[in-house]
Amino acid sequence: MNKNRQMKEAKVAEIKEKLEKAQAVVLASYQGLTVEEDTQLRKSLREAGVEYKVYKNSLVTLAAKELGHEGIVPFLEGPVSIAFGYEDATAPARVLNNFAKDHKKLELKAGIVDGTIYGSEEVKKLASIPSKEVLIAQLLGSFKAPLSNFAYLINAIKEKNEAGSAE
Incomplete structure (x- = not known):
């Protein structure tokens, strides 16, 4: 050959x-x-x-x-x-x-x-x-948003209860 x-x-x-x-x-x-x-x-x-x-x-x-x-x-x-x-x-x-x-x-x-x-x-x-990294970041961001909102809600309830008991 x-x-x-x-x-x-x-x-x-x-x-x-x-x-x-x-x-x-x-x-x-x-x-x-x-x-x-x-x-x-x-x-x-x-x-x-x-x-x-x-x-x-x-x-x-x-x-x-x-x-x-x-x-x-x-x-x-x-x-x-x-x-x-x-x-x-x-x-x-x-x-x-x-x-x-x-x-x-x-x-x-x-x-x-x-x-x-x-x-x-x-x-x-x-x-x-989008790239795989961007898609993962978007997915994690979508998980984080409801958790952040939930934590904010719990904190607001706690602050309201503390304010109500202080009166």
Whole structure:
């Protein structure tokens, strides 16, 4: 087997591993971004814990077909980047969508979340879901509010009873 084929097979194996490991994968067209914009995008993705790669479409196609994700193959045309979210399933979509709002050259193409393939509109909807940390904070806040109100009520009753007994 020649060295070129071995390198390609290793790349396909790497892509397959990343696709399997990721909670969410988002494909985006980045054609027209400047080097400075691309650097800024990569920094934002890195800060969100998202891995961002550009692979040959033919290699991604092979890996996707081996994993049964043939549905993303039509989106692998032209320059396509891939964002892999391992910790937060909404992070790749959220960061790419926020960046695309200010940089019209970046276009969300498709995504895979838990094995389900979504088009660009569904990926944009996914981007609007808050991160896991924000959702947990909101949940805890909703628990705290009734408890705080209850404690305030008990304290008010206690103060009223103390005021009534002082008279």
